[in-house]
Amino acid sequence: MSDFIKRHQPKTVDDLVLSNITQMVIFNMISSGVSNANLLLYGANGTGKTSLARALIAGYFEAHNDNDMCEYINMTKMKDFNKLRNTIGLVPRNVSGRRWLLIDEVEKITNRHLLDELHDIIDNSYNCSFILTTNNKGALPGGLISRCQAIGIEAPSPDQFLSRAQEIVIAEGIEATAADVLAVLQQGAADLRGYLFRLEMFCLSRRMAQRTVSVPAVPHTTPPQKTTP
Ligand SMILES: Nc1ncnc2c1ncn2[C@@H]1O[C@H](COP(=O)(O)OP(=O)(O)OP(=O)(O)O)[C@@H](O)[C@H]1O
Ligand SMILES: [Mg+2]
Structure with missing residues (x-):
């Protein structure tokens, strides 16, 4: 687990x-x-x-x-x-x-x-x-x-699981719209294990994307000018 x-x-x-x-x-x-x-x-x-x-x-x-x-x-x-x-x-x-x-x-x-x-x-x-x-x-x-x-017992539909999924995403510190989260739930089979797995992957990819954005760009340095003696 x-x-x-x-x-x-x-x-x-x-x-x-x-x-x-x-x-x-x-x-x-x-x-x-x-x-x-x-x-x-x-x-x-x-x-x-x-x-x-x-x-x-x-x-x-x-x-x-x-x-x-x-x-x-x-x-x-x-x-x-x-x-x-x-x-x-x-x-x-x-x-x-x-x-x-x-x-x-x-x-x-x-x-x-x-x-x-x-x-x-x-x-x-x-x-x-x-x-x-x-x-x-x-x-x-x-x-x-x-x-x-x-x-x-049947798994809840993506719509039924949406608010719980949003709570999970928020608890992970990830910002996402309801439409984003619903799309993740709808991406595969409607079972709880599938939902949790896809949410985990979603949070991981969002976190990586956030990190990439927040890494400062490498400053562009101009090569030193050749000086003629
Ligand atoms: N409401 C919920 N919110 C978040 N996770 C949930 C919820 N209900 C179940 N889960 C998670 O979904 C997964 C599957 O649940 P569970 O093991 O109870 O299913 P199961 O029907 O007993 O499966 P199996 O038949 O394979 O034993 C577990 O990891 C569980 O933690
Ligand atoms: Mg079981």
């Missing part, structure tokens, strides 16, 4: 750009603590699923005036379900006694037995809410999907 991406990673829900009303409804549902349903966020790469899940959980704790007690598990690394069970047991409870688990990239579990174990863990984990994310909902068994509220 580049420093640029790190600097502008969304940390709170206010930093998130939600593409449609459904996501807003879900956010309100979770952060207000009205519902503790398990969620399955599905969608293409770079649509912001992991960022949304993290911010939703952080928002929940903020709404409950509590410390963030979320465990993040990426399924690429988690192959041992005994370890998963133990991890769930170790996640501290918040004041309301609730625990959250973010299980990222759940489609990476290809072993049927492990998937059955996950059903069992979800069914029997007392006072624990799960947010699962996946790029490939079609690869998941129906039993897992039916245990969650499945929400399709």
